[in-house]
Amino acid sequence: MKFADKMLIGGELSGGSAGGKLTVEDPATGKIVAEVPSANEADVDSAVNAARACFEERTWTSRLPADRAAAMWRLSDAISADAEEFAKLEVIDNGMPLAFARATINGAINGLRYYAGLCTKLHGLTSDISGAGRELHAYTLMEPVGVVGAITPWNAPLATVINKIAPAIAAGCSVVVKPAEQTPLSALRLAQLLANSELPAGLVNVVTGVGGVAGAALANHPQVDKLTFTGSTDVGKSLVHASAGNLKRLTLELGGKSPVFVFDDADMSKAIPACLTAIFANSGQVCFAGSRLYIQRSRYEEVVERISAAAKTMKLGNGFEESTQLGPLVSAKQMQRVLEYVESGIAEGAELMCGGRQFGESGYFVEPTVFANSARRDIRITREEIFGPVLTAMPFDDIDELASLANDTTYGLGSGIFTSSVSTAHKAARRIRAGNVWINCYGMLDKSMPFGGYRQSGWGRESGLQGIEPFLETKSVYTML
Numbered sequence: 355m356k357f358a359d360k361m362l363i364g365g366e367l368s369g370g371s372a373g374g375k376l377t378v379e380d381p382a383t384g385k386i387v388a389e390v391p392s393a394n395e396a397d398v399d400s401a402v403n404a405a406r407a408c409f410e411e412r413t414w415t416s417r418l419p420a421d422r423a424a425a426m427w428r429l430s431d432a433i434s435a436d437a438e439e440f441a442k443l444e445v446i447d448n449g450m451p452l453a454f455a456r457a458t459i460n461g462a463i464n465g466l467r468y469y470a471g472l473c474t475k476l477h478g479l480t481s482d483i484s485g486a487g488r489e490l491h492a493y494t495l496m497e498p499v500g501v502v503g504a505i506t507p508w509n510a511p512l513a514t515v516i517n518k519i520a521p522a523i524a525a526g527c528s529v530v531v532k533p534a535e536q537t538p539l540s541a542l543r544l545a546q547l548l549a550n551s552e553l554p555a556g557l558v559n560v561v562t563g564v565g566g567v568a569g570a571a572l573a574n575h576p577q578v579d580k581l582t583f584t585g586s587t588d589v590g591k592s593l594v595h596a597s598a599g600n601l602k603r604l605t606l607e608l609g610g611k612s613p614v615f616v617f618d619d620a621d622m623s624k625a626i627p628a629c630l631t632a633i634f635a636n637s638g639q640v641c642f643a644g645s646r647l648y649i650q651r652s653r654y655e656e657v658v659e660r661i662s663a664a665a666k667t668m669k670l671g672n673g674f675e676e677s678t679q680l681g682p683l684v685s686a687k688q689m690q691r692v693l694e695y696v697e698s699g700i701a702e703g704a705e706l707m708c709g710g711r712q713f714g715e716s717g718y719f720v721e722p723t724v725f726a727n728s729a730r731r732d733i734r735i736t737r738e739e740i741f742g743p744v745l746t747a748m749p750f751d752d753i754d755e756l757a758s759l760a761n762d763t764t765y766g767l768g769s770g771i772f773t774s775s776v777s778t779a780h781k782a783a784r785r786i787r788a789g790n791v792w793i794n795c796y797g798m799l800d801k802s803m804p805f806g807g808y809r810q811s812g813w814g815r816e817s818g819l820q821g822i823e824p825f826l827e828t829k830s831v832y833t834m835l
């Protein structure tokens with residue numbers, strides 16, 4: 355397969371000014387499959403300048419909203435026409451199963467279409483004001499915030515890139531996006547489509563490179579008005595400092611340690627498969643992975659046994675094999691990190707029910723892993739985000755205990771509740787401090803619904819009507835009549 359290997363800066367495909375390279379691995383084999391540009395500060399500066407010029411010259415915002423909407427929709431059609439190729443790139447780059455990759459590409463296409471629709475629906479309000487003591491005509495305008503720097507992680511590469519680009523350009527901003535260094539291939543393929551699209555030069559720029567160089571250059575750049583970041587909580591905190599120089603607006607979608615509660619009246623034939631998907635989808639490399647499982651005490655042992663038995667039968671393999679349920683972790687580093695967490699769990703007294711080992715002769719596979727009984731709330735595997743296929747199971751008694759367990763974390767991204775009682779479900783939903791609550795399901799997402807986290811899971815929301823707000827400024831206009 356031939357990979358796109360050029361960045362997009364000011365409408366031109368570019369190998370970068372100094373010729374630096376990143377190597378890209380297939381995590382299912384550990385083999386290097388591509389070399390792509392590694393942007394330096396000068397490349398990021400060129401991309402930001404191109405975005406700034408596009409914004410200041412109003413080459414995008416001077417087009418009618420309906421024309422912008424149509425252009426965005428046609429870009430979504432172009433991605434859709436190549437959807438299978440994009441999905442395969444994600445499998446090669448990230449290791450995810452092909453069916454999961456297809457779902458993420460579909461999500462990206464839907465995201466572009468959702469925000470294409472908002473181009474024609476951005477409006478302010480009018481107000482009859484009293485303060486001036488006489489009649490005035492007062493109204494607000496919604497205006498783009500300016501140049502956006504977007505920095506994304508490796509677990510759903512194209513979908514996260516589009517999650518940033520779509521609301522930004524719908525709002526009228528121009529963008530420089532830096533995808534994760536582990537998974538740049540789909541963003542570079544997107545760069546090719548963008549170069550041939552009717553979007554103006556400089557509206558969307560794509561730079562590939564490492565976080566400490568290209569990411570940091572973007573985060574610190576004085577001509578970037580807003581940063582939108584998805585990634586780890588630690589890097590998110592560093593961006594708070596980086597943004598201080600010119601007081602960039604900042605949206606952060608960060609980590610999680612999401613709890614799932616199974617009440618004793620739950621339909622276990624549905625709850626158990628959903629709990630398995632909650633933690634093992636994308637090999638646990640999901641920010642809202644349901645990594646803490648709480649089971650009401652009377653069913654605790656039975657459910658732990660059933661979950662562990664099912665986990666043992668899950669099929670690990672190359673994402674291109676149709677039977678594969680779990681692909682590899684994204685890198686050797688991530689695999690080592692996960693295996694170290696497993697060791698720490700055993701050392702701190704948790705009971706390993708299944709998994710816990712590297713799998714296969716090559717690539718970065720880790721067996722689906724379940725800890726039980728002694729998976730206490732004060733040990734690392736129950737407190738820290740592992741970002742791998744590791745589940746800790748614990749018993750709970752009632753809703754009061756649910757609230758205390760759910761909220762005993764620095765995070766607040768996802769949560770799940772399985773019960774056949776409507777009342778229990780909604781009482782519990784109100785007690786959990788998290789941005790997303792799934793009842794009798796887990797991980798459903800839709801472009802019309804806001805997504806984001808409480809506490810150290812982030813700042814702000816993506817998706818839905820709320821998802822465009824961080825890309826807009828409000829201007830108040832007063833007219834003496």
Ligand code: NAD
Binds near residue numbers: 570811
């Ligand atoms: P990461 O924070 O290491 O990297 C994310 C991005 O930040 C990459 O593009 C990286 O190059 C860049 N980066 C790294 N250091 C930087 C710096 N100093 N300045 C600027 N940019 C820098 O995260 P990751 O390991 O790629 O992804 C996993 C993390 O992402 C997990 O914690 C996960 O929970 C989180 N995540 C959150 C969401 C969400 O929506 N809340 C979604 C997916 C992943």
